Amino acid sequence: MPPDGLSIKSPPSEQPLLLWLVKVLAPMKRTRVKQMLQHGRVLVNGAITTRHDHLVLPEDTISQMPEGSLPPVEFLAQAGGKIAKPPFTIIHSDEHLLVIDKPSGLLSVANGPHKTNTIFAKLLEWLDIQKAGRPHVVHRLDRETSGLMIFARSHQVAESLQTNWETVRKTYLAICEGCPRPPEGVVDNLIEEGRDLKVRVVERPGPDARRAVSTYKVVSRHQAYSLVEVGLETGRKHQIRVHLAHLGCPVTGDELYGALQNPCGRIALHSWKIQFPHPVTGEALEFEAPMPDGLKKMLTK
Incomplete structure (x- = not known):
């Protein structure tokens, strides 16, 4: 459902929505009113309405979404045009x-x-x-990893999420070469990033060694590949890639770690599922991003 809006007076008689808004919102410019409609910021009887010629009646309830708010994801998914449509799918x-x-x-x-060809930019x-503020980075995904990412809309919320990052449950899907043995288990070891930026499993504690813990479960087998569900108990750089390679089953396409x-x-x-308490309301949130078609095709061969 769209967020509660600011109430706009209803017309005394049937009128096209754009003409009425220009009149009732004066001295706001006509161009600005059009932008409000295009961005999905006008609600008629609780539903987002973008058509200029939509007829509004005296009994209709008209409202405007507050400045800085975003339309619901259902609207964004269907939005057309350069301005309204987001550069990638907004899940929430x-x-x-x-x-x-x-x-x-x-x-x-x-x-x-x-600097510009990034998710953040x-x-x-x-x-x-959209005149809706700026994003704040909470965490990162590797360039070639797809799927769910969280961005905060204020510094305070970003800080809260990062401070309580251990409460965020992250589940990935990986297609790996071969099949891990056993087909379900826990990898718990020390990993360390070398000067060549490659991360390796190490046997002894050291100043740069970090404990890394992953759970894994083979979901299905597909000739030379396996689909594996991986849960992160810690969040180290390249953790899943290093752990699956350590099991002798590197992630397909990951030449750095032996694919x-x-x-x-x-x-x-692929970052598949994420669960966490809302940083402000405490509500339990859970989101899922479907596996991209390119990866799905690998599982049909």
Whole structure:
């Protein structure tokens, strides 16, 4: 449901919505009123209405979404045009946070020369167009990993999520080479990033060694590949990729950690489910992002 809006006076007789809004919202400019409609900020009887010629009646209830709010995800998914449509799928939005479905191939945030072609930059630009504030980074996904990402809409909410990150339950889907043995278990070891930026399992504690814990379960087998569900108990860099490689079953397409094949032109890792208490209301939230078609096709062969 759309958020509660600011009440707008109803017309004394039947009138086209745009003409009535221009009249009742004066001195607001006609262009601004059109933008409100295009962005899905006008509700008639509780439903988002974008048509200029929609006829409103004296008994209709008209309202305007507050400045800085975003339309519900159902509207965003169907929105057309450059302004209204987000750059990627918005799974959830409220005044405190956004949950998006990140496509593979984009960095989460700027890294060296890559400043604009990132998830953060694209989301920042879109929110700016909507006059809906700016995103705040909570966590990251590797460039080739797809799926769920959380962004806060204020520094305070970002800080709260990061402070309580251990309460966030994250589940991934990975297509790996071979099949882990046993087909279900826990990987609990120390990992360390080397000077070459590659992460390795280490036997002894050290100043840079970090404990990493993952649970895994084979969901299905597909000739040379297996679909594996992986849960993160800790959130270390490249943790899933290192742990599956440690089991002798690297993620398909992950040449850095020993994969021999790359049939879909990417690392076959997807952030599938995420569960956490809302940082402000405490409500239990759970979201899911479907596996991309390219990865699904691998499982039909």
